[in-house]
Amino acid sequence: MYDKICKKCGTKLSDFYRTYMLGCPECYSAFEREILLALKKIQGANIHTGKMPKIANIDRELLSEYERLIKEKEDAALDGRFSRIKELSAQLVELSEELKRRGLL
Ligand SMILES: [Zn+2]
Known part of the structure; x- marks a missing residue:
């Protein structure tokens, strides 16, 4: 299986998933896309099963801001800005x- 690795500290994508x-x-930056997908899964699990720890509203806002910035960055990349x-x-x-301080990443 394809496994990305962080060149700086040697953490593997499979470690992140575990x-x-x-x-x-x-x-x-090494796992940006995978982190975003994982966040989506965590949020989805939270909504559908309630098995994940409760995410407070402020945390949810931070997570959606995080997703929004990633999307905006992708758009900017497509436009070459x-x-x-x-x-x-x-x-x-930031x-x-x-x-990470909030234990969400
Ligand atoms: Zn690293």
């Missing part, structure tokens, strides 16, 4: 730190 923990800030991509990347790093 633990939902990132080894270092670089992991975030590089200064916007840079801004969004910085915001995403937001991912906040999500």
